[in-house]
Amino acid sequence: MSAGAKNHARSDEKRQTGKQRSFWKELPLLIGIALVLALLIKTFLVQAFSIPSNSMQNTLQVGDRVLVDKLTPWFGSEPERGEVVVFHDPGGWLSESPVPQPTGVGGAVQQALSFVGLMPSAEEQDLIKRVIAVGGDTVRCERGGSVKVNGKALDEPYIFPGNTACDDKPFGPVKVPEGRLWVMGDHRQDSLDSRFHQKLKGGGTVPTDQVVGRAIVVAWPLTRWSTLPEPDTFGQKGLAAKMAEGAPAALGLAGAVPLVLLRRRRRLLHDVINEPAIKD
Structure with a gap:
């Protein structure tokens, strides 16, 4: 091999070595960027949660992983x-007993992954339920009957097969305070929901500012992948709470005031345009 060929071969080898070294130097940076992005996504966009109990069967099963939309509440929704x-x-909804913490290398890995939102945290004291009524609603359920919101009976096909709407724990009528929610599990006979915490502060309702976000999809296992849409029964006409007495009159007055002012302005403008000229 000629000297020129040897030099060319050495140059190629150096370039390849340089590329390899450059990659290994950049790898920590790439990992750091990926972790930062994962942390931002967990904090502001979407977070994964694991289902620990039967309270939402059959909609959700133990071990399901759901993705929760955390972005929407940032816009005031x-x-x-x-x-x-x-x-x-x-x-007071969950047991006060300490949560067992993972130990060893596996525990450290779980804590690291849960910190960036890639794995549910063992420390989080969160619950998952279905919103039945919101602030201003009146909700009730009598033994043998359906759950009623503002007098409208709910058709609840999502309730666990064989369960009743509330026979194990009838309740109400309950007027849900503004800024709070009445929540219930889909597995009614295996869910310690709003019905069972009425003696606590808030009368069993949940403050909206304690909501992490809405579960939008079952992401794992893949065989159970599905979205979590709002059931049709909550869109029925007349379900929303009626306006307080006097509200229609107030709204009518609020709408009438601009019309009166506009009419008065037009009249003044008409008088100015048609005002007779001043004579000397």
Whole structure:
């Protein structure tokens, strides 16, 4: 091999070595960027949660992973009737016993992954239920009957087969305070929901500012992939709470005032245009 060929071969080898070294130098940076992006996504966009109990069967099964929309609440949107939401313990809903913490290398990995939202955290004290009524609604359920919101009976096909709407724990009527929610599990006979916490502060309702976000899709296992839409029964006519007495009159007055002012302005303008000229 000639000297020129040897030099060319050495140059190629150096370029390849340089590329390899450059990649290994950039790898930590790439990993850091990926972790930062994952953390931002968890904080502001979407977070994965694991289902720990039977309270939402058959909609959700133990071990399901759901993706929760955390972005929408940032724009002032509040949970609506029929949505499945994840929320922090309002106080006294969950057991006060300490949560066992993972240990060893596996525990460290789980804590790291849960920090960036790639794995559910063992420390989070969150619950998942379906919103039945929102602030201003009146909700009730008598033994042998259906859940009623503002006097309208709900058709609830999502309730666990064989369960009743509330025979194990009838309730109401309950007027849900503004800024709070009445929530229930789909597995009614295996869900410690709003019905069972009425003696606590808030009368069993959940503050909207304690809601983490809306569960939008079952992401894992893949065989159970599905979206979590709002059931049709919550869109029935007349379900929304009626306006308080006097509200229609107030709205009518608010609408009438601009019309009166506009009419008066037009009259003044007409008088100015048609005002007779001043004579000397």
